[in-house]
Amino acid sequence: MRRGWIWIAILIIYCGAMAYYFLHQPAGQIPAALRGGPADPATFMTPEQIENAHRLATIGYLSYFISTPVEWGILIVLMTLGCSSWFRSLAERLTGWSLLRMAVYLLLLQLALYVIELPLDYYLHELNRSYGLTNQSASSWLLDIAKGFGVNMIISIPLYWLLYTAIKRSPRRWWLWGWAVSVPLTLFFTFIQPVVLAPIFNDFKPLQDQQLKQQILQLAGQANIPADQVYQVDKSKQTNALNAYVTGIGSTTRIVLWDTTLKKLNADEILFIMAHEMGHYVKHHVLWGTLWGIVESFIGFWLVFRLFHWIHRRWGSAIRARGPLDYAGLPVLLLLVSVLSFAASPLDNAISRMNEHSADAYAVELRGDPDAGIRAFQKLASVSLSDVNPPALTQFFLGTHPTLIQRIDYFQHSKGASKPAG
Structure with a gap:
């Protein structure tokens, strides 16, 4: 009991430190050398937009850095209070078939986690809606949550059953x-997932703007991308943010634009964004990233194996699990995967930022129009109310892309960019 209070005290101190760090970050602060230039949000965002972006970012950063260890704590509490073992016992009473036992147990566990996390998720959804970042109603949002839960169950049940069969x-x-x-x-x-599962949540249809379609396919031809169709997807029912991507491999290659991007950006800006996405494809960033993920998961599985058995030996009675074969210990696996993923995120994000910069450079080379890139990312920041210069701690743990001021500044100094007057 005393140890539990110590951990609670540590969590409270941590939360206080995070709150102090993020609440004392000034809005719209950028390096002095960039002030007044195209990377300065004051030149393309209103003071209200800058303040709203700062407020939204602060809430988002706090929710992530505080909720993450809290979620770890929830998994521990579900085990130590006996909730997880109760779920397992109920599953055992209901059926003798191991696959169905896993299905019942996992359904109860995931429902508990969804219900616990739902208030924060709903708050963040309503916050985004109040700032105009989404038009999605609460009922539509909950329907997407239910779809995601269903897909997660269909995939997770056989996988975890196979995993525990392998442990046995x-x-x-x-x-x-x-x-x-x-x-x-x-x-x-x-x-494959973007082609098979993504349509469950959104409608994909051929791009309606035939002129833009031909321009994009011509650009794809220059990049040697085997595509004969461009799709638009109705993401506006969920968000007002902008995005586009090139996904798949071989016959599954798909060029996709969100309808929000089509509404907010001009043709030359869209073509620059598509050139960036094609840069990922041409430079095989997804393939190399996938290979890195496979290597990383090899290390991760080994670490989880070592830590999983150590935790069961050291704290088996505390987590109320009969041993490594007991489903009641599954939250240990979830906890270990989450902690190790968090620990690996700085390295993963550093690699991602290098790839994103490489794709930016490819877009400049392919299109030869860095000014379009500047305008596109300025609009992305203003429409999405993005933090153009996140705090160092955020960029270290969450920064999958270079900051927006870094990207705009890069475009500004690229060959072919317009030089500022004076």
């Missing part, structure tokens, strides 16, 4: 079997 049959090598199964799943979710 190969106590010392189950992590290797788990990793081997994860490889084709990783390839599926990287290259």
Whole structure:
């Protein structure tokens, strides 16, 4: 009990430190050398937009850095209070078939986690709606949550059942079997999922603007991308943010634009964004990223294996699990994966930022129009109320892209960019 109070005190101190750090970040602050230039938000955003972007970013950063350890704590509490073991016992009473037991247990566990996390998720959704970042109604949002829950259950139940079967049959090598199964799943979710699962949540249809379609396909031809169709997707029912992407491989290659992007950007700006996305495809960033993920998951599975058995030996009675084969210990796996993913995020994000910069450079080379890039990213910032210069801690743990001021400044100094007057 005393140890529990110590951890609570540490969590309170941590939350206070995070609040102090983020609440004392000034709005719209950028390096002095960039003030007054195209990377300065004061030149393309109103004071109200800058303040709203800062307020939204602060809330988002706080919710992430505070909710993440709180979620870890929730998993621990579900085990130590006996909730997880109660879910397992109920599943055992209902059925003797191991697959159905896993289904019942996982359904109860995930429902509990969804219900606990729903208030914060709903608050953030309503916050985005109040700032005009989404027009999605609460009922539509909840429907998407339900769809995501259903898809998650369909995928998770057989996977976790297979994992626990491997733990039973190969106590010392189950992590290797788990990793081997994860490889084709990783390839599926990287290259096939956008074509197979994404339509569950949104409607995809051929791009209606025929002139823009031909320009994009011509650009794809210059980049040697095997595509004969461009799609638009109705993301405006969920968000007002802008995005586009090139996904798939071979016959599954798909060029997609969000309808919000079509509404907010001019043709030359859209073509620059598409050139950036094509840069990822041409430079095989997704493929290399997938290979890195497979290597990283190999290390991760081994670490989870070592830590999973150590935790069961050290705290098996505290988490109320009968041993490594007990489903009641599944939150340990979820906790370990979450903690290790958090620990790996700085390295993963550093690699991602390099790839994003490489794609920016490719877009400048392919289009030869960095001014369009400047305008596109200025609009992206103002429409999405983005923080153009996030705090260092945020960029370190969450920054998958260079900051917007870094990207705009890069375009400004690229060959072919218009030089500021004077």
